[in-house]
Amino acid sequence: MTVNKRNPQGLLLEEVLLYEQSHSGRMGVDFRAVSLSKDEQRTGLPLRESIELPEVSEPQVVRHFVRLSQKNYGIDSGFFPLGSCTMKHNPRLNEKLARLSGFSQIHPLQPQSTVQGMLELMFNLQNWLNELSGLAQTTLCPAAGAHGELTGIMMIRAAHEDKGNARKVVLVPDSAHGTNPATAAMNGYKIVEIKSDTNGLVDIQALDAAIEKHGTDIAAFMLTNPSTCGLFEPNILNIAEKIHKIGAYFYCDGANFNAIVGKIKPADLGIDVMQYNLHKTFSTPHGGGGPGSGPVSVCAELTPYLPIPLVVKEGDNFKLIEEAPKSIGKIKGYHGQAGMFVRAYAYMLSHGKDGLKQVAEAAVLNANYIMHSLKDDYFMPFNGPCMHECLFTDKQQKETGVTTLDIAKGLTDYGFHPMTTYFPLIVGGAMLIEPTETEPKEAIDEFILTMKELANIAQQNPEAIKQMPQHTPRKRLDEVTAARNPILTYQMSRQTQA
Amino acid sequence: MRYIPLSEQDKQQMLERCGVTDINALFCHAPQHTLDPAYNLPNHMGELEVERHLVSLANKNKDFAHNTSFLGAGCYRHHIPATVDMVIQRSEFLTAYTPYQPEIAQGTLMALFEFQSYISTLTGQPVANASMYDGATAMAEAALMAQRVTKRSNIVYDTDIHPDYKAVLKTYLSHIDGEFTESASPAETVNEQTAAYIVQWPNFKGDIADLNKLKSTCQQQGALLIVVVTEIVALGILPAPNQADIVVGEAQSIGNAMSYGGPHLGFFACQESMVRQMPGRLCGQTTDADGRTSYVLTLNTREQHIRRAKATSNICTNQGLCALAFTVHMSLLGEQGFKQLAQINHQNACHLADALTSLNGVQVLNTTFFNEFVVRLPFSAPKLVADLANEGILAGYALNDTDLLVCATEMTTNEDMHHLVQAIRIEIEGK
Numbered sequence: 001m002t003v004n005k006r007n008p009q010g011l012l013l014e015e016v017l018l019y020e021q022s023h024s025g026r027m028g029v030d031f032r033a034v035s036l037s038k039d040e041q042r043t044g045l046p047l048r049e050s051i052e053l054p055e056v057s058e059p060q061v062v063r064h065f066v067r068l069s070q071k072n073y074g075i076d077s078g079f080f081p082l083g084s085c086t087m088k089h090n091p092r093l094n095e096k097l098a099r100l101s102g103f104s105q106i107h108p109l110q111p112q113s114t115v116q117g118m119l120e121l122m123f124n125l126q127n128w129l130n131e132l133s134g135l136a137q138t139t140l141c142p143a144a145g146a147h148g149e150l151t152g153i154m155m156i157r158a159a160h161e162d163k164g165n166a167r168k169v170v171l172v173p174d175s176a177h178g179t180n181p182a183t184a185a186m187n188g189y190k191i192v193e194i195k196s197d198t199n200g201l202v203d204i205q206a207l208d209a210a211i212e213k214h215g216t217d218i219a220a221f222m223l224t225n226p227s228t229c230g231l232f233e234p235n236i237l238n239i240a241e242k243i244h245k246i247g248a249y250f251y252c253d254g255a256n257f258n259a260i261v262g263k264i265k266p267a268d269l270g271i272d273v274m275q276y277n278l279h280k281t282f283s284t285p286h287g288g289g290g291p292g293s294g295p296v297s298v299c300a301e302l303t304p305y306l307p308i309p310l311v312v313k314e315g316d317n318f319k320l321i322e323e324a325p326k327s328i329g330k331i332k333g334y335h336g337q338a339g340m341f342v343r344a345y346a347y348m349l350s351h352g353k354d355g356l357k358q359v360a361e362a363a364v365l366n367a368n369y370i371m372h373s374l375k376d377d378y379f380m381p382f383n384g385p386c387m388h389e390c391l392f393t394d395k396q397q398k399e400t401g402v403t404t405l406d407i408a409k410g411l412t413d414y415g416f417h418p419m420t421t422y423f424p425l426i427v428g429g430a431m432l433i434e435p436t437e438t439e440p441k442e443a444i445d446e447f448i449l450t451m452k453e454l455a456n457i458a459q460q461n462p463e464a465i466k467q468m469p470q471h472t473p474r475k476r477l478d479e480v481t482a483a484r485n486p487i488l489t490y491q492m493s494r495q496t497q498a
Numbered sequence: 499m500r501y502i503p504l505s506e507q508d509k510q511q512m513l514e515r516c517g518v519t520d521i522n523a524l525f526c527h528a529p530q531h532t533l534d535p536a537y538n539l540p541n542h543m544g545e546l547e548v549e550r551h552l553v554s555l556a557n558k559n560k561d562f563a564h565n566t567s568f569l570g571a572g573c574y575r576h577h578i579p580a581t582v583d584m585v586i587q588r589s590e591f592l593t594a595y596t597p598y599q600p601e602i603a604q605g606t607l608m609a610l611f612e613f614q615s616y617i618s619t620l621t622g623q624p625v626a627n628a629s630m631y632d633g634a635t636a637m638a639e640a641a642l643m644a645q646r647v648t649k650r651s652n653i654v655y656d657t658d659i660h661p662d663y664k665a666v667l668k669t670y671l672s673h674i675d676g677e678f679t680e681s682a683s684p685a686e687t688v689n690e691q692t693a694a695y696i697v698q699w700p701n702f703k704g705d706i707a708d709l710n711k712l713k714s715t716c717q718q719q720g721a722l723l724i725v726v727v728t729e730i731v732a733l734g735i736l737p738a739p740n741q742a743d744i745v746v747g748e749a750q751s752i753g754n755a756m757s758y759g760g761p762h763l764g765f766f767a768c769q770e771s772m773v774r775q776m777p778g779r780l781c782g783q784t785t786d787a788d789g790r791t792s793y794v795l796t797l798n799t800r801e802q803h804i805r806r807a808k809a810t811s812n813i814c815t816n817q818g819l820c821a822l823a824f825t826v827h828m829s830l831l832g833e834q835g836f837k838q839l840a841q842i843n844h845q846n847a848c849h850l851a852d853a854l855t856s857l858n859g860v861q862v863l864n865t866t867f868f869n870e871f872v873v874r875l876p877f878s879a880p881k882l883v884a885d886l887a888n889e890g891i892l893a894g895y896a897l898n899d900t901d902l903l904v905c906a907t908e909m910t911t912n913e914d915m916h917h918l919v920q921a922i923r924i925e926i927e928g929k
């Protein structure tokens with residue numbers, strides 16, 4: 001026993017991998033005894049010998065994960081203004097309902113007559129999204145936002161192919177999220193980047209030039225509206241007209257739908273296809289990185305290409321359509337992230353059309369309030385009003401040497417989750433702040449004061465910020481070594497130590 | 499609205515700071531005629547009303563808590579220890595996001611590192627990522643990675659792969675040049691233009707192939723062997739598929755409910771040489787400024803947020819919480835528990851097979867299986883499924899007119915088996 005290793009850490013409890021807590025013979029489950037007779041070995045292969053899983057008891061597992069949870073920060077912990085991610089409150093009601101055995105303990109292949117309630121819920125959810133978008137029909141299949149994008153561009157491709165030519169190019173603004181170009185590339189399209197203008201908006205001249213150059217080779221324009229700079233694209237109707245004129249489709253990345261849900265119908269803006277991120281706008285928990293859900297709504301012209309299945313109502317019965325001649329086919333196993341549908345549907349019913357309008361308005365008001373409160377302390381690359389998120393950069397802190405990274409790390413020392421940093425890429429040192437509608441004004445005010453204080457420290461004692469964070473479970477990490485010599489499993493870590 | 503804290507007074511003060519008097523002034527860049535359209539939707543509801551409505555929908559479904567089931571086919575009902583749901587409902591896990599700020603996300607990161615370690619050791623592959631959407635998309639991504647790694651475009655896949663997995667593969671590859679050949683005889687179809695041969699293990703009908711033979715067929719042609727596992731519990735009884743170059747599949751069975759097909763848990767494991775071609779997130783071990791062991795997302799230059807159009811995949815949000823559920827459940831099982839679980843599944847399946855073959859005219863088609871196999875019936879399989887559903891028995895998955903895919907897990911009791919056998923006996927004797 002090494003006594004001198006003990007430091008008083010208060011409640012900042014250290015925790016090691018379960019592998020390092022393993023003792024042969026410990027178990028966290030009790031099964032009936034089993035020993036397979038010769039006749040009970042029908043796999044055609046010898047029984048597996050060693051796997052190398054840790055051996056621990058239930059109390060150890062519980063304590064391990066509770067301790068790990070205490071090293072994490074979630075929305076329930078505090079303000080989480082991670083731009084573009086819509087970290088809003090996740091109602092526990094939705095978790096409770098998704099766990100009803102009638103939803104959680106049903107199998108995707110059981111006869112449809114035995115899951116009418118689930119199909120009705122999916123049908124209703126499709127209809128809610130149809131109504132909120134003003135578009136014709138919605139697929140619930142995609143697993144997340146990026147998967148919805150993939151599905152949307154696949155449908156666009158199929159529609160063009162149907163007209164005899166898949167076309168070659170997808171236009172993507174340089175402010176777009178990385179999933180947009182990656183999605184278009186996965187569909188075999190060449191990406192032509194459209195520069196943003198000095199206001200952070202689509203540069204109409206650049207768009208015209210691209211249209212001039214690529215003409216009917218253009219399959220689609222992928223726009224995020226409100227944009228990744230938090231701005232509503234004022235020329236959107238004009239853009240839609242230009243895109244439609246060359247027979248291309250107008251795709252909208254709906255990750256930022258929270259700003260306009262219940263307030264504006266995307267179809268009225270000329271949009272043909274849009275994905276939602278149910279884990280953003282409709283509050284299904286982010287879960288430390290998923291599961292998400294990425295339904296896609298499309299205009300009437302694109303409905304034949306929707307993936308399968310689609311839920312329809314025939315008389316009093318709900319039914320899955322599992323074959324459609326022009327469908328792009330299946331994009332995920334079974335029917336989508338059904339557990340997320342239950343949560344999103346409960347969220348929608350809780351809000352109703354009046355509540356959703358309040359969601360958009362409060363989200364936009366909160367962001368503008370922050371923008372106006374911090375505009376003297378941080379550089380604002382574009383003028384407002386903003387929508388659900390506001391964008392600053394570290395330009396004003398330049399001569400102090402303090403960067404966006406430092407501000408972000410500083411925030412963690414004050415008990416806040418940082419904003420999104422270094423995205424969008426079109427401004428240097430981006431700080432994208434999205435408060436969402438579920439924050440009380442007091443929390444927002446506290447955040448504003450903290451941001452002001454950090455701006456002050458940056459001026460007066462920049463070195464202090466460079467040392468932050470000090471009060472978090474870990475200080476800054478050596479990310480360079482992590483990437484240079486990747487240690488991705490316990491087994492690799494042991495080899496490295498050996 | 500109970501989720502929105504702003505009071506009227508708050509709003510007035512905030513609007514004032516923004517220099518406007520009306521909220522719509524903040525929407526001034528939107529085409530004004532598009533603001534506040536009519537919605538054909540109800541107004542908000544209280545918690546009680548929402549709960550009543552959803553409970554009534556849930557009650558219309560025949561769930562496995564109140565019915566007997568032999569359904570598997572890529573989605574399995576296993577017992578989930580209470581600890582799993584307690585952990586994944588911890589706020590700090592449930593309401594966090596992708597751990598971009600590692601100093602305050604060590605919980606998620608360490609759990610992902612353990613997840614990767616478990617998947618790696620189960621599959622016999624040196625590296626694993628931090629999850630994919632599901633088994634079907636993981637398989638499609640594996641085919642795409644094989645094309646990148648081998649610089650070949652043709653894919654050959656076995657006949658007995660889950661139909662949804664085949665369908666998703668087809669969709670993902672639809673615009674890519676190259677041939678996609680379904681073939682049960684790879685020795686004849688895999689050639690020097692083949693990027694990969696894909697086999698499900700155990701396959702969709704439950705049979706278990708000899709991977710050594712497939713490995714040598716692939717090796718001779720320089721093609722990769724992709725092994726797809728839809729029932730990860732099988733890896734507690736089968737030797738690790740370390741003949742494969744890539745092992746992908748579905749890990750829903752451990753820690754995750756069936757939930758009508760999602761969210762489930764795709765996994766992706768492969769040889770170390772391919773790590774920079776992998777899709778999805780990877781968590782790595784490192785140290786912090788004080789030299790303490792820490793965890794961080796790494797090799798990000800493969801990913802869309804850095805590499806954009808040249809990324810290895812567009813995947814961003816994945817199945818984080820499902821991976822956590824898996825990790826908690828697998829930690830409880832441990833070395834012995836996981837093997838026992840697999841053995842109990844197999845033993846129950848053997849008993850079910852014996853009970854069914856004791857019936858006149860019923861035949862098990864498999865020579866090998868784990869917890870799932872095909873029975874040939876002397877009458878219509880789809881009709882049996884439909885008839886028994888009315889009696890609260892989900893008999894299995896009808897593959898065609900006579901063949902039924904049935905599954906037994908640790909949840910299957912002798913009484914359940916007896917029910918099914920009796921029901922089939924009545925059908926036979928009724929003829």
Ligand SMILES: Cc1ncc(COP(=O)(O)O)c(C=O)c1O
Nearest residue numbers: 084144145146177255292814815
């Ligand atoms: C603007 C934007 N588009 C697309 C995505 C991708 O969504 P997902 O992570 O659900 O795949 C995100 C978020 O991650 C985003 O912020």
